[in-house]
Amino acid sequence: MTTIDKLEDVQGIVFSGYNKYMANCSYYLLQIDDAGKTKPWLKNLVEQNQISHGADKPTDETENRINLALSYSGFEKLQLDKDSLYSFELSFQEGMDSEHRSALLGDRGINDPSAWDWGSGAKRVDLLFILFSKNDAIHNASQKYHEKAFKGAGLSVVQRLDAGEKKQDANGFTLEHFGFADGISDPQVDGFPSTSGAGEIATGEFLLGYPNQYDGKLTKMPQLGAVGEAFGKNGTYLVLRQLKQDVGAFWQFMEEEAARQGITTDYLASKFVGRWKSGAVVEPNQDTDPGKVDNSFNFTKDPHGTGCPLGSHIRRANPRAVGLGATAEEALKVANRHRILRRGRSYGNFLENPVKDDGKERGLLFICLNANIERQFEFVQHTWINSVKFAGLYDEDDPLIGSGVAENRNFTIQDEPLRRRVCGFQQFVTTRGGSYFFLPSLSALGLLGNS
Ligand code: HEM
Incomplete structure (x- = not known):
């Protein structure tokens, strides 16, 4: 059984989608306009323990949880040197909207990146800020606070995606918009706090720095200057797709x-x-x-x-x-x-009469985590x-x-x-x-x- 070095070093969303305690969730898709202001903001968030991690388990009293991820352009804007930038996996460097990758993903015709609301062209995203809150009142206040902070941090909001109405069935499963219970089959990962005994899937499939399922070795990690691969350890890749249903x-x-x-x-x-x-x-x-x-x-x-x-x-x-x-x-x-480890949430309200469209958009904010996209x-x-x-x-x-x-x-x-x-x-x-x-x-x- 693998032991994860320092659960407090791993962002909380790796271990939980916070469905139980955090009813509200907003995904802020941000562009970095002034890295000189973004860096101190980031430093503050970390030093003031605002980023949730694997050792701080939420309770009924917990008000917020924050997680944060960067795209390749985000790392470019933070001025990582070339060697560090090229140490990321190729799919990440190329981006989901690149010609090759969108052909591979089936993003053609009505799914083409040229028609997307965000994530391509002028609406490329540098930074993903995920805000979870306990209830509406706390969420509204937190949104105001962070949106103001973004301005001071040289960040502009490309799009804010809010998780939508939540429905649970009699067994306590969350329903997706077609009306099926979701969030049932997630891999039992070795070394994760929620897994009892040795899990079926190696830790290194979802967290860099640990043996993987493929060949029992470490998957290649991104590195940073003198720190080297220690930069990538306890990190992972996050895929976000807005899927309209x-x-x-x-x-x-x-x-x-x-x-x-x-x-x-x-x-x-x-x-x-x-x-x-x-x-x-x-x-x-x-x-x-x-x-x-x-x-x-x-x-x-x-x-x-x-x-x-x-x-x-x-x-x-x-x-x-x-x-x-x-x-x-x-x-x-x-x-x-x-x-893959799914961590997404639905957006939009449920359609009242499932056979009668009401013209409103709804779907899944699909998120998955993986050590190798x-x-x-x-x-x-x-x-x-x-x-x-x-x-x-x-x-x-x-x-x-x-x-x-x-x-x-x-x-x-x-x-x-x-x-x-x-x-x-x-x-x-x-x-x-x-x-x-x-x-x-x-x-x-x-x-x-x-x-
Ligand atoms: C709007 C889009 C989607 C809907 C409505 C949807 C719906 C569902 C439902 C109802 C389940 C069964 C419940 C469960 O095991 O949690 C499921 C399972 C699953 N879905 Fe999706 N899904 C969507 C997109 C995706 C995408 C894009 C992927 C990956 C590329 C994916 C991968 C999976 C996986 C891995 C499982 C678990 C399979 C298993 O282990 O049995 N889904 N999905």
Whole structure:
């Protein structure tokens, strides 16, 4: 079992999305206009213990939590020397909106960075400031305080993204906008305070400076001048994507298609996700939601996808122990080299009548953490979610969130004696903005403030 050196050096969001104690959350997307003013502000935040870390567990009394990450342009503006800048992973240097990376991520057509609200061109982001608060009153006051401080720190706000209305189901799971329980399957990470015993996934997958899942070695860390790689230790990469969900179109399609095929709407939608609305995984010969959530399955009891379809969202996002190797053990080993730690929140209000669009925007502020963007987030998005050739399938992408096929999309539901085909539907999720960030350790933030 790995021990993390100094939990107080690791930013708190690595260990928790603060869903339990922090009802409010705003993501400030900032540009650095005057680094000479930004550095002392940063130094102050660290010295006054304002950045939350892994050793300060929130309680009912906790009012705020702050976390902070920088993009490549942010590090450039803080005037890191060339060697330090080039020590970051290539995907991070190139940026999510670069030609190569956006093609790889499926950000084409309606998802193209040229149409984004932020994250590209003049609206590139240097710094991500995440503010969590306990309630509305504290959040409003904190927003005012920090927005004023940004002005004095040579920072301008490109965009503020506020987490939206929160809904929980009877089991206490948060619902995403399509109405499904979310936040169920997160990797049990070795050495994390929430993990009992040795976790299934190596610490180094989500925190630099510890052995990884890939080859048991340390993933390459960014470095800073004389401090070297110690700068990268206890840090990680953070991916942020604003994903708009077209809830009305999703449920309208489900209703029409289910009626056409003589099945129920919830049955069809659950096949798209791979889980019922409650979060229970769809099992073979199951017509209704059992309501009991269990995450210990590995698909070996459903090898052909007659329960949870091979191309469903959760099976593409994490194929577990089936499909990637000759044995279950081998397949799981391969799948576990591409795990991500999700920390996002929904934005916008819930649509009252799910089949009747109200013209308002809503979706997911998707955040994931990973020690290697290319091997983890980008691999999952490109090779599993958007790929038309996956698990023996050949003309479809992730039916829920895929952007690998622009229109007239297909989805196969494996069944006995015959499979079912769902054809001709649109993309239900659109990328509205995004950026890659590096979430430094607290000591690294201190070094940047003092540089
Ligand atoms: C609006 C966009 C999205 C929606 C509505 C959505 C919805 C869901 C839901 C309902 C679940 C099942 C509950 C759970 O295990 O937490 C899930 C699981 C998951 N999603 Fe998404 N998701 C979205 C975007 C993404 C993206 C962009 C990725 C990665 C590129 C992703 C990766 C995953 C992973 C890794 C799991 C867990 C799979 C498992 O281990 O079983 N999701 N998602």
